[in-house]
Amino acid sequence: MVVESLPTGVVMVDRAGTIVLVNRETERLFGYRREELVGRSIELLVPGRLRSGRDLSGVRKDGSDIPLEIGLNPVDAEEGSFLLASVIDIGSGKRAEEELRRSNEELERFAYVASHDLQEPLRTVSSYVQLLSRRYRGQLDADAVDFIDFAVGGVRRMQQLIEDLLAFSRVGTRGAPLVPTDLQAAFEHTLASLHAALDESQATVTADPLPTVVADAGQLAQLLTNLIGNALKFHGADPPRAHVGAERSGRMWTISVQDNGIGIAPEYFERIFVIFQRLHAREEYAGTGVGLAICKKIVERHGGRIWVDSAPGRGARFSFTLPAATE
């Protein structure tokens, strides 16, 4: 019988709830041999007390619980009517998901606490090195001044790294609820906050009419700020230009930020979204390599994805998807 080798547990019960047939997968799932099951009540495998709402649990022979998904099909045969149930163990997937969620939460908590506690000793180092330079200025030779500058530079960089790590961890821990949010307003807000950088780089930033999406407004502005900020930062010989586009596909909007900057080689398309990954020397472009990692985390929190299309010298287009606010 084909039922025997199905990868799904199959149990057939009569109208009284007595098991009349089980397959091999059912034996494996519950840890019983079929002789132990046939003729017994279905209560043995799926006790009524565990059947609540959509969450269904069975009990193995060893007494442990097993979260189940059960599909029921009535079967009418000459001998009477039966119920054919297909049984799937959903525990392994659910457990892995739960563990992942917990470990992510712990990581975020750790990053947050560590960031605060790490800042304090760092501040002490930086203060006293600067105090040395302040107090003994004029008595120090050029080497000593250089050494102090390196020490202070190192501390500043560490402070920036910690702050960025904190910002990264906050995407998960400090997010606001996802509600219908005007992308146009977020875009205008972003331009206002980038005002100084826009002026300085003589940049032109344009946009299509932008839709309403389901999002956390603060994180949406942060996302646009990081992407448009990158467009300004990684500019080529011409003054930077950036355009924000919007295109609807089904229930999602694809938002893109196109620039005319230095571009990115395809082999780095994945790597740029990983935290602390950078493609340039610090003297060329400042930064800690956190901006795009934050973008990715924000987009994924909204159930979307982010990617880049680019070629060296040909500008870059960063695109991400966000759920539309209206059907």
Add this chain to the structure above:
Amino acid sequence: MAMASPPIEILLVEDNPADVRLTLEALKDAKVANRLHVARDGVEAIRALKDPGSATPRPDLILLDLNLPRKDGREVLKEIRQDEALRHIPVVILSTSQAEQDIVQSYRLGANAFVTKPAEIDQFFQVVQSLEQFWLAVAKLARP
């Protein structure tokens, strides 16, 4: 002829010795004569303020850190504001925190100002000097 007024007494409640020394260094250049007394945690601070046998004179100004061992700055502030003999003393919160919640809570508990310790030393010195300038020179302190 104006009489030289007695030096301003400042109580600094701070557990980090590096920050204590830094505040001391910044106050060295102060134009108004002052004496800095230090309590290393909240319990020590309350003892310095309330114990009749305390070696610390009653301060004219209190600089208070929020996160302290044993008894934290919020509790110290609350006790100061509940004490008839101490409640007139200006309390300036000097903390690394920038959290909105810490700021709001401190003012609700009766802080006179909330100052975040800057990371850059020039700014730190500036902050201490402007505190000094305002509280020791501009403002008139109650010295009952």
